[in-house]
Amino acid sequence: MTDTQPEDWNAFVEQWNEQFLDAVETNMEAQAQFVESWAETVERTAEDEEMADGVEGYARAYEAWMDASRQMVERMNDVVEGEDVDVEEFRDIWLNTANEAFKEVMSTTAFARLTGETVGDVLELQQQADEAAENTLRTLGFATGNDVAEVGDRLVELERRQHAVEQKLDRVLDHLEEE
Template identity: 50%
Template structure:
């Protein structure tokens, strides 16, 4: 009976360690993959569009973000070791370590003027693309005989101008009639 309980406990512990190891390794893989993609995209964006000084600052921000990720990996590894030594470690703690690390990495990256410049350029490009889409949409709608937002605005502006002129004429007529 004692051997059965001991075997069951050993089996549960082995299963727990396997789950923890698998969870840890999956988390590391996913986070390192995400970090790698973020850094690649960040460096591509900054190298193409920013001044040398901003690229250098961006690189420094990337290194600080990388350091935050590596600290998270180290903390996770330490906590996994604690779990293997018998300490009760909640799996959510690993998630929290990586979330805090992601927040720190993004904070380091977003605090740079390079990020602000890249973001500004991205917003400008998005607005330009949006304007081009709106122009193409308007041309397409005109081609099939539909009114566009621009057309409706123009009609509205003309109506306002007509109302203004009508009001001015009515005022003049009222003055003329009063003078009689």
């Protein structure tokens, strides 16, 4: 049995090492993506105050990632010292850190401006696509959404007028019956 324990321990340590390396690699990839996207945002930022706010948000996010790295090293040291550490704890460290880092970035005016510009661009593209689709349908002789809405509006107006005429006719008939 003593022969299998070192093999089990070696397999256990190897598994932890692989998971730790995967976690570090994932962390580095996330940080690289974060830095890249943030650099693009900062490049587009025109105002000094907005840029300062953006840089501060990035700095807070970077601090969160560094804290997560420190926590990972501490927990790996605990594993090496023989403490039973759940693998999910490592995942939770990275997930919580990602949430915290993104919160730091998303609370900046630079992020808000960029998001607003993106939403504006998407709405403009959607409007252009809608107009192109409507022109195509009209060219092909099909009814467009606007055409159907117009017909619906006219139908409602006709029903309203018909109801008014019916009420007047009922009053006239009632008056004639009374005489």
